[in-house]
Amino acid sequence: MHTDLSRKFGIQYPIFGFTPSEHVAAAISRAGGLGVLGCVRFNNPAELDDVLTWMDENTDGKPYGVDIVMPAKVPTEGSAVDLDKLIPAEHRAFVERTLAELGVPPLDESAEHAAGVLGWLHSVARSHVDVALGHRPALIANALGSPPKDVIDLAHEKGVPVAALAGAVEHARRHVENGVDIVIAQGYEAGGHTGEVASMVLWPEIVDALGDSAAVLAAGGVGSGRQIAAALALGASGVWMGSYWLTTSEYKLGAAAAGPSSVQRALLGASSSDTVRSRIYSGKPARLLKTKWTEAWSKPDAPSPLPMPLQNLLVSEAHQRIAAADDPEVVAMPVGQIVGRMNEIRPVAEIMAELVEGYEQAVDRLNAAR
């Protein structure tokens, strides 16, 4: 399984694996894909620096990438304290009331209260780029579309290609005009921020619209070798998988003890129908695991979610409390519809071997149908 793009990156398989866990990212790279570390959780750039040093040392010299969350336009941005003032009291009251109803206790007095995910504040995302370029990233991907022009130029000066997510053809075209090298075509079924057009329609549409001007990675709904075969049949140069790594043995974020975390247990039990696309996580439509938390926000008495970045500031302490409560029925977690296929905890290497084998079988099946 190889394409021009996998050859360009010097990786064995055109499988790009996005994950917030450096342990998972490194395992993906070691297993022949390209592990892409999500940086949005690093409010402190020095922590990212340390983690990337660890990545440099634990990827057997194989390439890896980083994923930032940066809007193309530089917003007028205040500190978290300024932004806090823009959150209506009604919203805060709803969050408090809902957490109480769901049995989520307040944080320990000793716990440090979360400042919210600052990674999608422009200044913080820019620090992620600066820190990353001090290491050896093979790719900078941006989850909010084109990064600003000067960030693209800076990456290109260092010889690092830039990828950007797109949920519609016009976004993909704009990214390429802005200098983006690789478009990640992310269908409706994907976890996290996602558009309305499903992968089966979106992928070939973006492939055709871009022609030779940029490579296309297929995202949204990929968790088997058959789906990789489908992606390449539809014209993509590789796949971008995110959700599927959340139930790997290497994924330890949010784990309170040994064994699967409450989030992983919730994911293992979910079917493909157990997700919802909602603005409650970040302020922009994102697909989340359907739990008592997301259901509360879809009731008639729930307020409308706030715009980015206010919504995440509103719910950041709630997310912290939910994580501490460790209840699989009350979870705040982005995941795609592929969650229905995530039914056991397995090592990354085992998944990669299965993806490759499934791909081969799918191509055999197609050849037999000729």
Added chain:
Amino acid sequence: MHTDLSRKFGIQYPIFGFTPSEHVAAAISRAGGLGVLGCVRFNNPAELDDVLTWMDENTDGKPYGVDIVMPAKVPTEGSAVDLDKLIPAEHRAFVERTLAELGVPPLDESAEHAAGVLGWLHSVARSHVDVALGHRPALIANALGSPPKDVIDLAHEKGVPVAALAGAVEHARRHVENGVDIVIAQGYEAGGHTGEVASMVLWPEIVDALGDSAAVLAAGGVGSGRQIAAALALGASGVWMGSYWLTTSEYKLGAAAAGPSSVQRALLGASSSDTVRSRIYSGKPARLLKTKWTEAWSKPDAPSPLPMPLQNLLVSEAHQRIAAADDPEVVAMPVGQIVGRMNEIRPVAEIMAELVEGYEQAVDRLNAAR
């Protein structure tokens, strides 16, 4: 391009084409696929009988199928007049007001007022089965899931396999338990009645759940040979295409004059983002072309759609008025996200040749990537 299923049906390609037009259905069968005639528009069984006689005579002896819309449970059903009483005045007023605002004139005094689509009333759908079995259908498909047990038994006695649409794994399993032979796995991106799970995830999930117990046709998002290759790679035994035939030269329903109808012109101009999933057409969620008509129903002052079959009775005269008004900006038409690829009026045979060629190229691409 052939599978066990295409061999079983004695057709050249595993391409099943659903269409309300007998001219399109016959052309699909003549071109090597299986044309499946949608019966729901035939309020009068005698008219269906005549049309199927025409099909018998115009398919070069090749097989064709019929598609009915029949709930598995026999409802307590009144006449159209009884049902009319259940429609709230507020809903009727909204429809009248909206049509006036959109500049849709009343019907000519001379026009026969539509009785609504009665095809999804149980008694009418059952008459469609009886009429069809007097001809030589190779398949009876049901757009509302499993038909009633006695209908399945009747079809099987005549040697006719039964197919049923499913938008979720549990529906697919239930269909097979009920005796259905072929499950049409219809993803979120499909036109008409559709569920929440997108094709990339749904198709392989249903294939795996059913194993050898039933063949799976892939529906939702198919309009190119690449997408057929993707469907077969994902384990489907063939594809079920509906929307894509709406812009064929043979499709003349709703055409007021020579050349493309107002509906076809609207479809030709639409992108993949120009659809909406809504209950306004039938009472159940169905994907429609996004036009001024659907937009009116999504405004805050719009009432909630009524349950099936009341909603269609409510809007049936509106549909007739909209059709007569012949305005591409005010259209009531089910179509899938593949509408973005429907950009010219072409004969069925040309589309079939392109599908086959595109399939071959996709398989070549996959083999090159090995």
